[in-house]
Amino acid sequence: MAVGLGAMPVMHPVKGFELGIASAGIKKVGRRDLVLMRCAEGSQVAGVFTQNAFCAAPVQLCKQRLGQPVRFLVTNTGNANAATGQPGLVAAQQVCQAVADSFQVSVEQVLPFSTGVIGEPLPVDKITAALPAAMADLREDNWNLAGEGIMTTDTLPKGASVQFAHDGETFTVTGISKGAGMIRPNMATMLGYVATDACVAGPLLQALVKEAADLSFNRITIDGDTSTNDSFMLIATGQTGPAIDQAEGELYQKLRDAVCAVAMQLAQAIVRDGEGATKFVTVQVEQGGNVQECLDVAYAVAHSPLIKTALFASDPNWGRIVAAVGYAGVPALEQEKVNVFLNDVCIVRDGGRAASYTEEQGAAVMQQEEILIRIELGRGECSETIWTTDLSHEYVRINAEYRT
Amino acid sequence: MAVGLGAMPVMHPVKGFELGIASAGIKKVGRRDLVLMRCAEGSQVAGVFTQNAFCAAPVQLCKQRLGQPVRFLVTNTGNANAATGQPGLVAAQQVCQAVADSFQVSVEQVLPFSTGVIGEPLPVDKITAALPAAMADLREDNWNLAGEGIMTTDTLPKGASVQFAHDGETFTVTGISKGAGMIRPNMATMLGYVATDACVAGPLLQALVKEAADLSFNRITIDGDTSTNDSFMLIATGQTGPAIDQAEGELYQKLRDAVCAVAMQLAQAIVRDGEGATKFVTVQVEQGGNVQECLDVAYAVAHSPLIKTALFASDPNWGRIVAAVGYAGVPALEQEKVNVFLNDVCIVRDGGRAASYTEEQGAAVMQQEEILIRIELGRGECSETIWTTDLSHEYVRINAEYRT
Numbered sequence: 018m019a020v021g022l023g024a025m026p027v028m029h030p031v032k033g034f035e036l037g038i039a040s041a042g043i044k045k046v047g048r049r050d051l052v053l054m055r056c057a058e059g060s061q062v063a064g065v066f067t068q069n070a071f072c073a074a075p076v077q078l079c080k081q082r083l084g085q086p087v088r089f090l091v092t093n094t095g096n097a098n099a100a101t102g103q104p105g106l107v108a109a110q111q112v113c114q115a116v117a118d119s120f121q122v123s124v125e126q127v128l129p130f131s132t133g134v135i136g137e138p139l140p141v142d143k144i145t146a147a148l149p150a151a152m153a154d155l156r157e158d159n160w161n162l163a164g165e166g167i168m169t170t171d172t173l174p175k176g177a178s179v180q181f182a183h184d185g186e187t188f189t190v191t192g193i194s195k196g197a198g199m200i201r202p203n204m205a206t207m208l209g210y211v212a213t214d215a216c217v218a219g220p221l222l223q224a225l226v227k228e229a230a231d232l233s234f235n236r237i238t239i240d241g242d243t244s245t246n247d248s249f250m251l252i253a254t255g256q257t258g259p260a261i262d263q264a265e266g267e268l269y270q271k272l273r274d275a276v277c278a279v280a281m282q283l284a285q286a287i288v289r290d291g292e293g294a295t296k297f298v299t300v301q302v303e304q305g306g307n308v309q310e311c312l313d314v315a316y317a318v319a320h321s322p323l324i325k326t327a328l329f330a331s332d333p334n335w336g337r338i339v340a341a342v343g344y345a346g347v348p349a350l351e352q353e354k355v356n357v358f359l360n361d362v363c364i365v366r367d368g369g370r371a372a373s374y375t376e377e378q379g380a381a382v383m384q385q386e387e388i389l390i391r392i393e394l395g396r397g398e399c400s401e402t403i404w405t406t407d408l409s410h411e412y413v414r415i416n417a418e419y420r421t
Numbered sequence: 422m423a424v425g426l427g428a429m430p431v432m433h434p435v436k437g438f439e440l441g442i443a444s445a446g447i448k449k450v451g452r453r454d455l456v457l458m459r460c461a462e463g464s465q466v467a468g469v470f471t472q473n474a475f476c477a478a479p480v481q482l483c484k485q486r487l488g489q490p491v492r493f494l495v496t497n498t499g500n501a502n503a504a505t506g507q508p509g510l511v512a513a514q515q516v517c518q519a520v521a522d523s524f525q526v527s528v529e530q531v532l533p534f535s536t537g538v539i540g541e542p543l544p545v546d547k548i549t550a551a552l553p554a555a556m557a558d559l560r561e562d563n564w565n566l567a568g569e570g571i572m573t574t575d576t577l578p579k580g581a582s583v584q585f586a587h588d589g590e591t592f593t594v595t596g597i598s599k600g601a602g603m604i605r606p607n608m609a610t611m612l613g614y615v616a617t618d619a620c621v622a623g624p625l626l627q628a629l630v631k632e633a634a635d636l637s638f639n640r641i642t643i644d645g646d647t648s649t650n651d652s653f654m655l656i657a658t659g660q661t662g663p664a665i666d667q668a669e670g671e672l673y674q675k676l677r678d679a680v681c682a683v684a685m686q687l688a689q690a691i692v693r694d695g696e697g698a699t700k701f702v703t704v705q706v707e708q709g710g711n712v713q714e715c716l717d718v719a720y721a722v723a724h725s726p727l728i729k730t731a732l733f734a735s736d737p738n739w740g741r742i743v744a745a746v747g748y749a750g751v752p753a754l755e756q757e758k759v760n761v762f763l764n765d766v767c768i769v770r771d772g773g774r775a776a777s778y779t780e781e782q783g784a785a786v787m788q789q790e791e792i793l794i795r796i797e798l799g800r801g802e803c804s805e806t807i808w809t810t811d812l813s814h815e816y817v818r819i820n821a822e823y824r825t
Contacts, residue, residue, distance in 0.1 A: 071743045071748075100740055105773070135738075136774050137740075322816070329817065334538075335540060336501070342474070343473040367506065369506030370505075417731070417736070
């Protein structure tokens with residue numbers, strides 16, 4: 018039921034970054050559920066992670082290791098290795114050790130990632146048994162299968178790839194992401210991996226991954242649930258072009274734009290493939306007094322089950338939108354200054370139904386698959402945009418049956 | 422699909438408080454949708470109202486009038502008269518004026534209440550045309566039909582009634598409530614009316630309605646949406662016993678307990694009749710550092726669509742519970758101190774799956790209609806309890822089809 022999400026685009030290989038895929042049989046036999054990534058020596062790896070206090074064992078290890086030289090990233094689906102306590106940390110470490118032993122690197126050079134059911138022991142034996150197949154499969158042109166290999170309830174793999182030229186050289190930024198439910202980012206989200214062959218200094222790369230996440234993964238929500246395993250990684254293999262260590266200059270601007278564009282496409286792909294999604298909804302809040310109140314209003318609208326079911330039903334029940342604006346907690350909000358638009362149709366003017374509005378206009382917008390809800394608060398100059406989905410029968414079915 | 426909610430109990434009449442019901446045909450022809458209440462001269466009326474910035478026209482009028490002598494409360498369903506701007510205020514005033522004219526009281530002595538669709542003009546003519554029938558119907562023993570008369574998507578009317586004796590006299594506390602969706606109280610909720618024949622000073626009655634709301638209506642959530650029209654009213658007709666003007670003494674304690682018990686039953690009845698509800702869920706958070714963090718955790722659990730769909734599926738997917746605990750925003754929460762129980766079954770001990778836990782134990786609890794989720798945070802001595810429901814296909818159906 019993905020909304021406007023087709024096959025993966027052309028995925029340009031990134032020099033110095035290889036991917037290998039295998040089937041470990043973690044949750045389902047024969048499914049691709051193990052992805053190994055290898056970065057060339059000298060690569061820089063940056064990342065942002067979930068703010069959930071119950072962050073998973075692999076996230077805890079990643080946080081410890083970031084900043085050191087990283088050579089491998091190993092991802093399994095089917096099991097989140099979250100809420101697994103000390104045994105979970107040991108299990109993640111065992112997987113990393115198996116990779117380290119095979120390639121004669123130190124265990125600290127391997128980052129682990131897991132996604133799937135929370136609270137069950139990680140089947141380390143199955144993963145280590147399948148690792149040799151993933152190792153043998155390592156190739157630079159393996160992005161498409163890797164996109165499949167990190168899927169859980171996703172219905173389609175998600176990828177984005179951009180190239181740009183600078184000083185006669187071609188630079189590549191390519192990435193994949195996964196996620197369809199338990200999506201309400203908080204600093205970083207789900208699993209996302211973006212690699213570039215540019216040569217970027219570690220601290221600058223870390224600043225860039227944070228900036229890109231804030232513009233993309235941190236502006237989407239499906240169900241308001243923040244995962245225990247969210248991770249967004251940015252890898253620079255340093256195979257192309259001069260070293261970049263300042264956030265300035267034309268090359269850095271081009272790279273920044275490319276990374277942000279790829280991150281935005283990957284984030285929006287997650288919303289388009291939201292569990293049970295039949296609509297892709299942009300919520301844009303304008304004329305706010307500050308960023309936070311714009312986001313508060315946008316998320317109140319995006320999380321309201323009443324608005325989400327009305328979107329599913331294609332019902333322009335705008336009363337539910339103003340109710341959500343009203344309870345978003347904006348201090349001293351004046352309802353008579355609020356305007357609301359569905360695409361180009363003004364439905365609420367000065368806090369009440371717009372004189373020009375007809376149900377037919379609203380219904381025509383709501384029939385569409387892609388809908389913009391635009392809210393003017395009449396308080397200031399700030400604006401923020403987030404993306405979300407509707408709430409359908411299918412969401413309930415998927416999540417009621419998830420473990421069966 | 423109401424959970425454990427049967428027919429209304431015996432509704433003891435309250436001396437000096439009459440109710441009249443009529444059909445105004447606001448949304449559906451022939452449905453009881455208009456309720457008039459008359460309090461004896463000298464009655465005290467207190468209330469708490471929604472915190473929604475888009476609070477409805479009748480709520481705005483009620484807030485202005487509270488504290489003055491009140492003789493009538495007039496409630497319509499089928500139309501919320503919310504987000505209706507200045508015309509909405511005029512419409513509510515017209516309804517009050519019609520009541521005032523008939524009984525030769527001032528318009529300020531009439532409180533208006535509305536519930537139903539947001540943003541449509543109130544059909545004043547239909548209401549005033551039906552008022553004479555409601556007036557002719559005024560009787561002290563009319564609580565049951567009044568309970569029906571304030572229903573919207575409720576499947577059953579909701580009532581509670583308690584009597585207690587003091588100094589040879591019998592005191593009565595009787596109330597009704599409505600609400601099934603758009604339920605996330607914020608200071609007060611939905612429509613609730615509780616009357617007593619005791620004689621209570623105005624300021625004390627206002628303190629009591631606030632206390633009762635905080636223990637009952639402000640501890641429930643169905644979908645996290647705060648209505649524009651929430652109102653909870655407490656009326657003391659002063660027909661029985663001595664005047665009470667201090668929050669002390671045996672009579673006040675008995676009255677307080679009776680009012681809180683009735684409010685609690687009415688609030689829980691709303692949850693039991695939650696839209697599409699198949700479970701009645703108590704979320705109890707213990708060992709918190711303060712009230713707010715207990716409530717933050719409780720509401721994170723109660724609002725998680727993933728937990729709600731797992732409850733619907735009777736799936737003991739406790740990983741979703743710890744994930745919600747983790748993102749509730751409790752500062753410096755230590756996951757290894759967290760324990761979680763389903764009824765008496767310990768599912769999480771020290772942040773991981775309890776060694777004694779089996780899926781069969783969890784599944785056995787989840788099969789029940791009434792479930793207690795108890796969470797120990799290991800941080801302090803505070804505890805808080807709230808009540809909620811699951812998220813079912815039926816919730817989506819009801820709210821997708823609400824206006825059709």
